[in-house]
Amino acid sequence: MTDRILIIDFGSQVTQLIARRVRESGVYSEIVPFNNAEEALETFNPAGIILSGGPNSVTGIESPRAPEKVFTMGLPVLGICYGEQTMCEQLGGKVESSDEREFGRAFLDITDDCKLFDGIWNKGEKHQVWMSHGDRVIALPEGFRVVGVSDNAPYAAIANEDKSFYAVQFHPEVVHTPDGAKLLSNFVHNICGCAGDWTMASFKETAIAAVRQQVGSGRVICGLSGGVDSSVVAVLLHEAIGDQLTCVFVDHGLMRANEADEVVTLFRDHYNIHLVHKDASDLFHGKLDGVNDPEKKRKIIGGLFIDVFEEEAKKVGGADFLAQGTLYPDVIESVSFTGGPSVTIKSHHNVGGLPERMNMDLVEPLRELFKDEVRALGRELGLPEAFIGRHPFPGPGLAIRIPGDITQEKCDILRKADSIYLQEIRNAGLYDAIWQAFAVLLPVRTVGVMGDERTYDYVCALRAVTSTDGMTADYYHFDHEFLSRVSTRIINEVRGINRVVYDITSKPPGTIEWE
Structure with a gap:
């Protein structure tokens, strides 16, 4: 692997996705925390550097910074969100906290062409991006020009092509920026000159x-x-x-x-x-x-x-x-x-x-x-x-799918319910479309009626998510007929459960596993 991209992490929960997108383009990448980056720049021999997002404010006295060497090595650099802000601050620009924050979907107006956009975006076009920032750049360092703006970010995309420095306020690594992967591919291939031969x-x-x-x-x-x-x-x-x-x-x-x-x-x-x-x-x-x-x-x-x-x-x-x-x-x-x-x-x-x-x-x-x-x-x-193709299974096993105390009886009940659930998913031809599916035995009992008799048994929660890497996930949209069939089978065949619910929480805010 002669071509490598070093990603300097400032604490974003989605920094891993940057590495994933770079690798998808056939270029090896590694992530290093900002406070260990100085040594990595010596040993990793990168062809280019990406500065990640992060939760801090650049305006803070002790907020993290990239090693100064990042900007003196003669390597291409791409700053993302916080990465753009610290790049500007460190190179002589100005960043301020803003009351007009941007979180979620936004639209970027392309105000000028640049190498980062080649073959993807053109001057005068408008494209969807994903924003997550409170601070914003208000003055550019010397040699930079603005190439994209949004409603609340006058410098949403900037470039200094003499030094191959680029920065964006949005997050190209997330799927909510539809062309983000192409932009990252442009950076590593067309700007950094990587061959893309990592397989x-x-x-x-x-x-x-x-x-x-x-x-x-x-x-x-x-x-x-x-x-x-x-x-x-x-x-x-x-x-x-x-x-x-x-x-x-x-x-x-x-x-x-x-x-x-x-x-x-x-x-x-x-x-x-x-x-x-x-x-x-x-x-x-x-x-x-x-x-x-x-x-x-x-x-x-x-x-x-x-x-x-x-x-x-x-x-x-x-x-x-x-x-x-x-x-x-x-x-x-x-x-x-x-x-x-x-x-x-x-x-x-x-x-x-x-x-x-x-x-x-x-x-x-x-x-x-x-x-x-x-x-x-x-x-x-x-x-x-x-x-x-098997779904992921946590090391602690059923222990973290039984909130509360764990008993052999609960494990046996959960095993049966989980087996029925997965069997029905396979029967429906949905197993490969789902990242992870499992049952959870909740630490509550509810009243039910079975055979004209009162029951007081456990609640079983079903969980199924779609994801590509486990970092973010959305719940799987089963049809109600499927959920009804699974619920009926579990309640009829598993003694100890009299109620079934379906978890529709995404990650974030929830995690995939319940514990």
Whole structure:
């Protein structure tokens, strides 16, 4: 990968989408927090730089800034939202807070042609964009000219083509800016000169080589959950280091129906991977007894997961490395940098390193990939399509789909309801159109009437969302006939549930999972 784009993150919740759009155009990109960017500029050797949006106000005394080196390296730079504002402020322009804020859909008037717009937008046209800002630029640095305006942003798009500096007040990375991906492609290809030869096939070869270099002759334990992420990690590692890999499937008793048997059959019998199946369900259920807080649930599960791994590592003669299926969205939702990138939404059990007592290093070959890229890598590795297309399943399993306390009875009830729901989705031919679908068992009981008798049972919530990367999502628009059919089956076939509801919350403001 000779062509690379470095994205400097100022804390936007959608910075990951910038990287996704750049990669979709065939150019590799990485994200670095603004407070670590100085070192990255030395080591990453980018062909261009993108400055992300962020929640801060440039007018604040301690608001984050890009390293001055960004503007002296002779590289093309694109500023987005906060990135435009800090670019202008740092180069001698002026930014002020405005009472006339812009949030949501807006329209950009193209006032002049520029290289960023080539083949996409022309002078005199008006195009939809997505805005999210309170501050606005009121004076440009020397050498810049305005190329686009909106109702509340007189400098909504600016350019200094002598230095290949460009900036926009809107967000081209989100789907609500229909031509945004084309603009980013223009920047990385036509302005930065990137060839666009990064593919998942090339990533596979690079990742295999990186694993071999990191691991050497060491032994690796891989936590195999049966989900797409850990499965792709397992097959990738097996291709890279063969018998140096031992997979440990920790059955925490919080899996979906028949999932444990499916995992063992596929990896032990089909792939001939050395697989240890550890049934630790009693241990997990015991530790989770009476725990209601979702963060405590995640931490308990994560801690026990590591404890079981430590025990199994000793049984197989020790291991030097632990492999995990950590993804980009996991990292961005778990990390909060002081004064900078995104606030912590929820912790992830597979992010944050290992306790020193384990004396093991982490192998995380998917850490820089989005979920859809992991699926593409799985195809490159030859995993069955039916397996690659499985909906995401959280590491803590059903524990975060049962708000409140967890019992074996609740898990059994939820497993049955979830199985019926997914079965009906497949029967309707909708499975591949949905990013993730699952049932949630709510911690409330309601009165019902079944067979002329009063019931007092649990409420089951159904969730289904569409998404491309898990960073944003919208609920799936089932027709009422489908929902009625699913509800009838669940209530008739699952003892313990007498009411079914459907969750129509998008992300944001909600998360995909309930906890």
